[in-house]
Amino acid sequence: MMELPPFVLFYxxxxxxxxxxxHLRSLIMLAIPVVGLxxxxxxxxxxxxxxxxxxxxxxxxxxxxxxxxxxxxxxxAALIAIVYSxxxxxxxxxxxxxxxxxSALGAVFAGDFLTLFxxxxxxxxxxxxxxxxxRSERAYTAGLRYFAIHITSGLLLxxxxxxxxxxxxxxxxxEIGLQGWHGWLIFLAFGIKCAFPLxxxxxxxxxxxxxxxxxxxxxxxxxxxxxxxxxxxxxxTELLIYIGATMTCFPIFFAVIENDLRRVxxxxxxxxxxxxxxxxxxxxxxxxxxxIAHAFNDVIFKGLLLMSMGAVLHVTxxxxxxxxxxxxxxxxxxxxxxxxxAASISAFPLFSGFVSKSMVMSAAxxxxxxxxxxxxxFASAGVFHHAGIKIPYFAFFAHDSGIRAQEPPTNMxxxxxxxxxxxxxxxxxxxxxxxxxxxxxxYTAYDTTHVLAQTQLLFFSALAFVWLNLKGMYPPxxxxxxxxxxxxxxxxLPRLAYATLDGVFAWQGRLRAxxxxxxxxxxxxxxxxxxxxxxxxxxxxxxxxxxxxxxxLAVYLTAGLF
Numbered sequence: 001m002m003e004l005p006p007f008v009l010f011y012x013x014x015x016x017x018x019x020x021x022x023h024l025r026s027l028i029m030l031a032i033p034v035v036g037l038x039x040x041x042x043x044x045x046x047x048x049x050x051x052x053x054x055x056x057x058x059x060x061x062x063x064x065x066x067x068x069x070x071x072x073x074x075x076x077a078a079l080i081a082i083v084y085s086x087x088x089x090x091x092x093x094x095x096x097x098x099x100x101x102x103s104a105l106g107a108v109f110a111g112d113f114l115t116l117f118x119x120x121x122x123x124x125x126x127x128x129x130x131x132x133x134x135r136s137e138r139a140y141t142a143g144l145r146y147f148a149i150h151i152t153s154g155l156l157l158x159x160x161x162x163x164x165x166x167x168x169x170x171x172x173x174x175e176i177g178l179q180g181w182h183g184w185l186i187f188l189a190f191g192i193k194c195a196f197p198l199x200x201x202x203x204x205x206x207x208x209x210x211x212x213x214x215x216x217x218x219x220x221x222x223x224x225x226x227x228x229x230x231x232x233x234x235x236x237t238e239l240l241i242y243i244g245a246t247m248t249c250f251p252i253f254f255a256v257i258e259n260d261l262r263r264v265x266x267x268x269x270x271x272x273x274x275x276x277x278x279x280x281x282x283x284x285x286x287x288x289x290x291x292i293a294h295a296f297n298d299v300i301f302k303g304l305l306l307m308s309m310g311a312v313l314h315v316t317x318x319x320x321x322x323x324x325x326x327x328x329x330x331x332x333x334x335x336x337x338x339x340x341x342a343a344s345i346s347a348f349p350l351f352s353g354f355v356s357k358s359m360v361m362s363a364a365x366x367x368x369x370x371x372x373x374x375x376x377x378f379a380s381a382g383v384f385h386h387a388g389i390k391i392p393y394f395a396f397f398a399h400d401s402g403i404r405a406q407e408p409p410t411n412m413x414x415x416x417x418x419x420x421x422x423x424x425x426x427x428x429x430x431x432x433x434x435x436x437x438x439x440x441x442x443y444t445a446y447d448t449t450h451v452l453a454q455t456q457l458l459f460f461s462a463l464a465f466v467w468l469n470l471k472g473m474y475p476p477x478x479x480x481x482x483x484x485x486x487x488x489x490x491x492x493l494p495r496l497a498y499a500t501l502d503g504v505f506a507w508q509g510r511l512r513a514x515x516x517x518x519x520x521x522x523x524x525x526x527x528x529x530x531x532x533x534x535x536x537x538x539x540x541x542x543x544x545x546x547x548x549x550x551x552x553l554a555v556y557l558t559a560g561l562f
Contacts, residue, residue, distance in 0.1 A: 003043055003047040004061075005049050005060045005061040005105075005109060006039070006105040006106075007106035008102075009039075009102070010036070011102050013032040013102075014095045014096070014098040015095075016028050017098060025094065029098065030083070032078075032082075033078040033101075036105075040075065045063050045064050047063040057112075058115045059111025060109070060115055061109050062110070062173075063109065064438075065437070067108050067228070068436070069296065069436050069438065070224065070295075071108060071109065072436065073295070074101060074104050074105050074221065074224075075105075077220035077299050077300075080216075080415050080418050080419055081097070081101075082097070083415040084310075084411065084412050084416070085097070085217075087411055087412070088211075092133055093129075093133045093211065096127075097130065100126040100127050103123045104119075104225050107119040107120060107123065107229070108225060112173060113157075113165070113171045113173055116157075116229070117154065117161055120153070120193075120225075123150070123221065123225060127150075128146055128147045130211065130215075130217055131143035131207075131218075133211050133214055134209060134211045134214070136209070138209050142205050142209040143206060145206065146202045146205065150193070152192065153188075153189045153192040156188050157185070157189035157190075160182040160184075161186070163180070163181050163185065164176065164182035164183075164186070173232060173233065174233070176233050177233075177234060187237075190229045190234070193226035193229075194223055194230060194273060195223060195269075195273055196247070197246050197247060200270050203223070203266055203269065204267055206218075207266045207269075212309075212313050215310060219269060219306055220299045223273055224295050224298075227280070227291070228295075230277065230280050231288060231291065236281070236282070237280075240277050240278070241369065243277055244273075244275065244276070244277030244280075245372050245375045246274070247271065247277060248376060248379035249274075251274075252267075252382035255382075256386050260319055260320055261320070261391055261394065261395055262313070264387070264391060265302065265305055265306055265309065268302070268387040272298045275291070275376065276291040276294050276360075278372065279292075279294070282369065284367060285439035286366065286439075286443060287364075287367075288438060290356055290358075290359025290362075292438060294353075294356035294357055294360060296433060297352040297423075297426060300352065300419050301352060301353060301423050302341075304337065304340065305341040305342065305345065307415060308338035308391075308416060310412075311334050311412050312324065312405075315331070315405040316403050316405045318403070321395065321398075323401060324394060324395050324401050325394060325395070325396070325397065325401040326397070326400035326401050326402070326403065327401075327403060327405060328397060330403075330405055331396065331408075334396075334408065335392065337416040338392050338396065340423055341420070341423065342387060342391060343388065343423075345388060346380075346384040346387065346458060347380060347383075348458065349451050349455065351423055351424065352425075354450075354454060355430035355445040357380065358445055358450050358454070360376070362443070362450075377457065380454075380457060381460075384457075384461045385464075388458075
């Protein structure tokens with residue numbers, strides 16, 4: 001059954017935003033995800049669309065339960081983010097945001113690796129403009145680093161796809177595992193976009209430098225497309241369990257000491273991705289369902305938290321915890337909505353994070369990964385500290401900063417309310433989400449054990465925060481810039497690059513000097529050629545002289561290219 005790929009609607013919409021203005025543009029942007037979700041809702045599993053391009057059959061649309069759930073998610077995320085950004089009058093931001101969302105949809109519905117590669121690169125190409133749209137020097141340099149890292153991911157994916165296609169004789173997307181060079185290359189390509197440890201700094205470096213609205217789009221698509229790709233190609237890969245467990249823990253320490261509250265949420269995003277990666281690595285039906293459900297919930301509650309911090313940045317021009325505080329007095333609606341997001345990410349019962357995070361942790365226990373369960377338990381407590389408490393506390397409470405800001409524009413409040421409604425709705429009635437998951441769900445989130453264990457964890461974590469704060473032992477919000485692995489490509493790698501270039505230029509100078517010397521010597525010989533007793537007259541023909549003149553000139557020109 002042939003169907004229209006969802007990305008087409010978003011790409012056409014992006015073109016229409018360029019030629020439209022005002023309310024017409026806003027209506028077009030709102031209509032695209034609504035119409036797209038309506039069409040997708042009636043699309044059955046098994047639908048497909050193929051196009052032949054230069055002799056290749058590209059499958060732009062292949063539907064199953066896994067891709068359908070991500071399709072629903074990306075339409076919902078696009079709608080909320082568009083509502084949040086309606087006050088923006090920036091043609092570049094509005095057009096590339098639709099291209100970006102459409103590229104994410106293209107990636108999750110791709111039926112072959114070549115199509116996936118095309119949208120993989122479009123994700124990088126379109127999203128970088130959301131960073132540059134802030135039009136600051138920091139955003140420009142962060143965007144350059146972001147783009148270089150994501151292009152590297154694309155090259156790794158392309159190399160793996162070429163090797164895979166040559167060996168398998170097919171480019172169909174299927175479970176490949178860590179078999180051969182192609183398996184590892186594709187795994188690294190997905191890992192970069194999923195912010196694996198040591199490859200994660202593009203996220204914490206670039207997302208906080210985007211515009212308040214751009215960061216909401218960025219948080220929803222790239223990393224979740226990578227989670228989808230891992231679930232499609234690497235389910236049950238045990239290495240992912242250890243990678244994911246590491247991802248849940250190390251961001252906590254950086255988030256606790258970070259002053260920029262949007263960067264805190266960027267670290268928190270890596271932490272939440274770790275839960276998903278662990279679930280994919282375990283590979284059972286419950287674990288995969290938990291990972292996908294948590295991806296769905298994370299887009300909503302992390303988007304809500306980023307929207308609340310974006311609203312603070314929009315109305316105050318500040319985002320550092322050391323400069324904020326006391327905003328609950330003049331921004332009560334934003335404060336309440338932020339607290340809903342904080343409760344959701346902390347996995348409070350009756351909020352969305354609880355009904356998905358517990359699935360992954362239960363799967364770890366069921367499969368005898370007891371120490372992994374302990375790591376996830378520690379990470380859950382850490383999430384409550386840096387995202388559940390720190391974000392609302394230092395932004396809206398803590399000390400009185402003296403800032404008397406007003407509530408953000410109405411469209412921003414509506415978008416946050418939409419996300420908050422979903423956070424509570426999924427938490428209260430998780431079956432609405434469970435029935436959309438890839439595998440049939442036989443799981444009850446609200447049993448006595450889960451509820452009591454999570455409530456106790458949250459209580460003691462909150463108690464620890466209060467005690468540390470009263471004793472003055474909790475890390476204070478200081479004006480600072482914290483670097484982790486990105487120090488490597490901000491400090492020594494640029495120095496190494498400059499040293500290498502200096503060496504190349506020095507080598508170029510020596511080569512050019514030698515070429516000039518050879519030409520000078522040759523020209524001296526040409527002069528003597530006209531004398532009867534000259535060297536060339538006695539031993540070389542005119543043709544040989546012309547050959548060497550051309551050769552030396554070629555060497556000189558080649559040296560000039562370096």
